[in-house]
Amino acid sequence: MATQSITVNINGEAKSAEVEDRLLLVHFIRDNHGLTGTHIGCDTTHCGACTVLLDGTAVKSCTVFAVQANGREVTTIEGMEGEALHPLQEGFMEEHGLQCGFCTPGMIMSSKHLLDKNPNPTEEEIRWGISGNLCRCTGYLNIVKAVQYASNKLQETPTE
Amino acid sequence: MIPGSFDYHAPATLDEAIKLLGELGEDAKILAGGHSLIPMMKLRLAEPTNLIDINGLSGLNYIKEENGYLCIGAMTREATLETSDLIAEKYPILKDTSEVIADPLVRNMATVGGNIAHGDPANDHPATMVALGAEIVIKGPGGILGGRERTIAIDDFFKGPLMTALEQNEILTEIKIPNPNGKSGATYKKLERKVGDYAIAGAAAALQFDGDNCSSAGIALTNVGPTPIRATEAQDALVGTSVSSDDIDKASELAAAVAQPVGDHRGSEEYKRAVVKILTARAIQTAKDRAEGGS
Numbered sequence: 001m002a003t004q005s006i007t008v009n010i011n012g013e014a015k016s017a018e019v020e021d022r023l024l025l026v027h028f029i030r031d032n033h034g035l036t037g038t039h040i041g042c043d044t045t046h047c048g049a050c051t052v053l054l055d056g057t058a059v060k061s062c063t064v065f066a067v068q069a070n071g072r073e074v075t076t077i078e079g080m081e082g083e084a085l086h087p088l089q090e091g092f093m094e095e096h097g098l099q100c101g102f103c104t105p106g107m108i109m110s111s112k113h114l115l116d117k118n119p120n121p122t123e124e125e126i127r128w129g130i131s132g133n134l135c136r137c138t139g140y141l142n143i144v145k146a147v148q149y150a151s152n153k154l155q156e157t158p159t160e
Numbered sequence: 161m162i163p164g165s166f167d168y169h170a171p172a173t174l175d176e177a178i179k180l181l182g183e184l185g186e187d188a189k190i191l192a193g194g195h196s197l198i199p200m201m202k203l204r205l206a207e208p209t210n211l212i213d214i215n216g217l218s219g220l221n222y223i224k225e226e227n228g229y230l231c232i233g234a235m236t237r238e239a240t241l242e243t244s245d246l247i248a249e250k251y252p253i254l255k256d257t258s259e260v261i262a263d264p265l266v267r268n269m270a271t272v273g274g275n276i277a278h279g280d281p282a283n284d285h286p287a288t289m290v291a292l293g294a295e296i297v298i299k300g301p302g303g304i305l306g307g308r309e310r311t312i313a314i315d316d317f318f319k320g321p322l323m324t325a326l327e328q329n330e331i332l333t334e335i336k337i338p339n340p341n342g343k344s345g346a347t348y349k350k351l352e353r354k355v356g357d358y359a360i361a362g363a364a365a366a367l368q369f370d371g372d373n374c375s376s377a378g379i380a381l382t383n384v385g386p387t388p389i390r391a392t393e394a395q396d397a398l399v400g401t402s403v404s405s406d407d408i409d410k411a412s413e414l415a416a417a418v419a420q421p422v423g424d425h426r427g428s429e430e431y432k433r434a435v436v437k438i439l440t441a442r443a444i445q446t447a448k449d450r451a452e453g454g455s
Contacts, residue, residue, distance in 0.1 A: 002167040021168035021211075022201075043161050045199045046356055048265055057268045063198045064269070067168050068191075068213065110265060131355040132263030 006070040010035065011079030019066050026050045028066035029076055037077035037105050041134070048133030051106035052076050058113035060132070077105035080112070087153040088112060088146070097146030099137035107133050111147045120151055163201035170213045174220070174331065177212050178301050182329040184210045190331060191215070192235060192274035195266050196283075220273070220333060223247065229295075229336040234273025239264070241272060251337070252450065253346035253366065257288040260348070263356045276317070277332040279324040279387075282358040286388035288348050289314045289335065290380035291364035297334035300327060311336070318387035343369040345450025349439040350382065353426065359383045360426045361435040363415065365443035367403065369451050374398045379411070379444070384419035384436055391415040394440065403448045412441035 007016040010033060017032045029035045029052065041049030043062055050062045053075040061074075080086040088108045091097060098104045107130060114121060114129035121129065126147045127140070135143060169184075171177040181188055189197060189208035192215070200206040214220065220235035223244050230251060232241070241247055241258040248255050261267060261275065261284050275285040276296070294314045302308040317325050326332060340346070346366035350359045362382030368375045377395040380388050394414040401407040421432035 001165060004168060020165070022163045022165055024162075043202070045195060045262075045266065048263070051265055058265050059269055060265050062202075063195055063266075065168065065191075065194075065198070065211075067170075068194075068215065113268075129264060132265035 004067050004070070006067055008066070008069045008071075009073045011075060021065065021067055023066045024062055025052070025054075025064040025066045025069050025074070026061035028069070029061060029074065032066075035076050035078050039102055039105055041102065041106075046134065047103070048106040048110060048130075049103055051109040051133065053109055053113060056113070056116065058110045075109070075112075077108055080108060086112075087150040088115070090153070091146035091149035092143070095142050095145040095149050097138065097143045103133055103135045103137075107135065107143055111150065114147070115151055115154060119155060121147070123148070161202040163198065164204060164207040166201075166208055167210045168213065169210060170216050172216065174214075174217055174299060174333070177214055177217065178299060178329060178331060180210075180212050181331070182301050184212075186328060188212060188328075190277075192277070193237070193270040194274075195262065195270040196274065196278045196280065214331070225339065228339050230339060232272050232335045232337070234271060234277070234332050234334060236272045238262075238267035238270045238272065238275070242267060250340065251346075253288055253292065253348050253364065254337075256348040257284050257364070260284060260350045260352065260362075266356070272335060273332045276335065277324060277326060279318060279320075279322045281318070281321060281385060281387050282383040284348065284350060284359065284362060284382055286314075286318060287362055287380040287382040288364040289337070290388050290390050291348075291366040291378035292337050292346065293366075293378055295336040296325075296332060297336060298326060298330050299333045300330040309333075315390065321386050340368075343371075343451050345447040345452070346378075347443050347446040347450065349443045349446070351435050351439060358426075361419070361421065361432050361439060363436060363439040363443045365440065365447040367398070367444070367447040367451055372402050374401055374403050377411075379415055379440060381415065381419055381436055381440075384421040384432060386420070389418060389420065391418050391440070393418060398444070403444065408441050408444045408448075411444060412437045415440040 002021040039049040041047035045063045052061045188210040191211045191213040220233040222233040238258045300308045348364045350362040359382045366378040377398040379391040379394045394411040397411040416433045416437035419436045423429040
C-alpha cells in the first residue's frame with residue numbers, strides 16, 4: 001500500500017498526515033481532519049456538494065487526490081466565517097438560499113470563486129457559475145438571490 | 161467510492177515523466193486534469209497501478225500563436241481556454257467547445273490535452289479539432305539527443321473508443337491549429353440533456369471562403385460513432401457553393417447519413433440522426449455568418 005506524507009494548508013492551518021496515494025481530497029478533509037462541512041453527494045463528479053477552493057480555484061474534492069493538494073492551500077466552508085459570517089453565508093440565510101442545506105457548502109464555495117473573478121455578475125453569469133452544483137430543493141431562484149445579496153454587500157464594503 | 165491502489169509519481173520534468181511511463185509499463189497512466197480518469201478509477205473501470213502526475217510540470221500550459229499556428233499546451237485548463245481573449249476574438253469555436261464541456265468546476269481542472277488524449281468519442285474537443293484540421297504534437301523517449309517528438313494529423317490520431325495513436329511511453333504535449341486566414345468562420349454545436357452530460361450529438365463546422373464561395377470545409381461529429389467522425393461527403397457538398405440554405409440542407413443530410421449513432425438512454429438511433437442533421441445545419445449557418453463578420 002503506497003503512502004505519502006503530505007501537508008495541506010486547510011483554512012490557514014497546516015494539516016499533515018501519512019495518506020494512501022489513492023485517498024481522495026474530500027476524505028482527507030472530512031475523515032483525517034474532521035471538517036465535515038464539505039459534503040459528499042453523488043461521489044461521481046456531478047453534484048458539486050464537495051466543492052472546495054484549491055489555491056483559490058473551485059474544484060470537486062471527490063475528484064482530486066489528497067496527494068495532489070500537497071503543499072497547497074485548501075479553503076472549505078469552515079474557512080469562510082471570519083469575525084462574522086461571510087456575506088455569502090449571510091446571503092444564503094437572508095434570502096432563504098437553502099432548504100435541506102446539503103448542497104449549500106458547495107454552492108457557497110463555487111459562488112466564492114465566481115465573485116472573486118467577477119464581483120458583479122449578472123443573473124445569467126451566476127446561474128452559469130453555479131451550474132456545476134446541483135440543488136434538489138430550491139429551484140435555484142433563492143440561491144441566485146443569495147449570491148446577488150453577497151455581491152452587493154461585498155461591493156458596499158470593499159475591504160471585505 | 162474508493163479507487164484501486166496505485167503508486168503516485170510526480171516527476172519534475174517531461175523527460176522524467178516519459179522515462180517513468182516507459183519503465184512502469186502498461187499499467188501506468190498519466191494524470192492530467194483527472195476528470196475522466198479519476199471517475200473511471202472510482203468506478204473501477206480503470207485500475208492503473210501507477211499514476212504519473214504531470215500537473216507540476218512547467219511549460220505545458222499556454223495558448224499562443226506561432227509560425228502560422230495557434231498552439232495550445234496540453235495542460236491548458238478548459239477554464240483558461242473559455243476565458244481567453246485571443247480565443248474569443250480569433251477562435252470562437254474553441255470557446256463554443258470548452259464552455260459546453262462538463263461544468264465550470266470540472267473545467268477548472270480538466271485539460272484540453274486530456275480531453276483529446278482520452279480518446280473518448282463523446283468528448284467535445286475531438287470533433288472540433290477534426291473540423292479545424294488540427295495537428296497533435298507527441299513526445300516520446302529518445303536517444304542521447306533527447307526526446308523524440310512527432311506531429312501527426314488529427315485524422316490519424318483517433319483509432320477507436322478510448323484508443324489513440326499514442327504509444328504507451330508517449331505524452332501528448334501540444335495541439336496545433338492552423339491560423340484562420342481571409343474570410344473564414346467556425347463553430348461547435350452540442351445538444352445535451354443537462355449541464356455536465358455528454359452530447360446526445362455534437363457538430364463542428366469550419367468554413368473558408370474565397371469571395372462568395374466556400375473554398376474549404378471541415379465538418380465533424382461528436383458521440384455518434386467509435387471516434388469523432390469527419391463528414392467528408394458533407395464537406396465536399398459545400399466546397400464551391402455559396403453555402404445557400406439548399407446547400408446547407410444537402411450537406412447536413414449527408415452528415416446525418418455518415419453518423420453511426422447507437423440508441424441508448426440519450427435517444428434512439430433515429431432521433432440522434434435527426435439531431436445530427438439539425439446541429440450540422442446550425443453549425444454551418446453560424447460558421448458562414450461568422451465568416452461574413454457576424455457572430
